């Protein structure tokens with residue numbers, strides 16, 4: 001197998017729930033991507049993305065949770081060096097790398113790391129920045145979230161997602177062009193060759209600068225039966241929170257609860273995603289919500305490794321996770337202290 005001298009590294013970025021994993025799934029079916037190694041960095045205590053991605057093999061690596069823009073910077077370098085060493089030992093084979101960042105990541109520090117790291121820069125080269133933009137939610141996100149704007153600004157190519165759900169995107173395209181006039185805009189329903197074509201050849205014209213949102217810290221707060229929450233950024237008040245439930249859930253109750261929750265608090269719930277064990281079903285169901293939008297649930301073919309428990313991850317701002325936990329337990333008739341089925 002010939003090994004390219006410099007392996008291209010493509011950064012796949014985009015705001016929370018904008019469709020990065022969905023796009024990655026599709027791109028990995030393209031023959032050009034057959035030998036891609038994938039690094040996934042997820043924000044939140046429980047990483048779900050690698051479980052939602054069908055292709056689980058040695059070339060898919062989940063990096064520890066954390067904010068990629070600061071704390072994980074060294075981890076990206078370590079993960080890439082590790083992949084390179086494994087390839088040198090003949091343990092794996094790949095000809096390109098895709099890094100899926102968290103939806104809250106600022107891509108510049110990772111780009112800087114790739115350029116400046118003494119080992120990385122002699123083994124890897126930039127394979128471009130691909131930014132997913134959610135046609136339903138992007139306008140609001142661009143107005144309120146600096147990360148969303150930075151991700152768009154860093155793009156070599158912008159992939160508009162959810163155009164099937166959005167109406168006219170002319171205004172959004174104009175807003176994107178104001179932030180980043182050089183990136184080509186494609187839509188996620190296009191073929192992989194349109195989305196990836198020439199991506200390696202283009203380079204962002206925007207100079208990376210220092211991460212403007214440094215100072216993130218993480219303080220875990222474990223509770224019984226798998227509840228966690230921690231702060232992503234004190235000033236912005238973004239919090240992740242997760243729920244684990246050991247016994248199967250009633251699908252109708254769950255659906256009503258999630259719909260009501262997002263209807264009422266969607267502006268403060270950037271993201272909810274989960275893998276659920278449903279009463280009467282053998283296979284798990286993946287659920288996704290983004291702000292007020294609840295996506296169609298997906299029946300997964302297999303349970304990922306590990307216990308067959310329902311797990312839900314939320315990324316919130318300005319809403320107390322305890323409120324969500326209490327309402328979930330009340331609605332699902334679970335004991336609020338133990339999470340067990342109430343008598």
Ligand SMILES: Nc1nc2c(ncn2[C@@H]2O[C@H](COP(=O)(O)OP(=O)(O)OP(=O)(O)O)[C@@H](O)[C@H]2O)c(=O)[nH]1
Nearest residue numbers: 015016017018019020021022103161162188288295
């Ligand atoms: N209708 C529609 N749904 C989409 C499209 N792209 C993604 N979705 C749905 O949007 C939800 C979120 O997609 P993901 O691919 O998990 O988004 P993500 O950016 O990886 O999410 P995070 O990793 O949490 O930031 C899922 O329910 C997808 O099925 C699209 O083009 N059209």
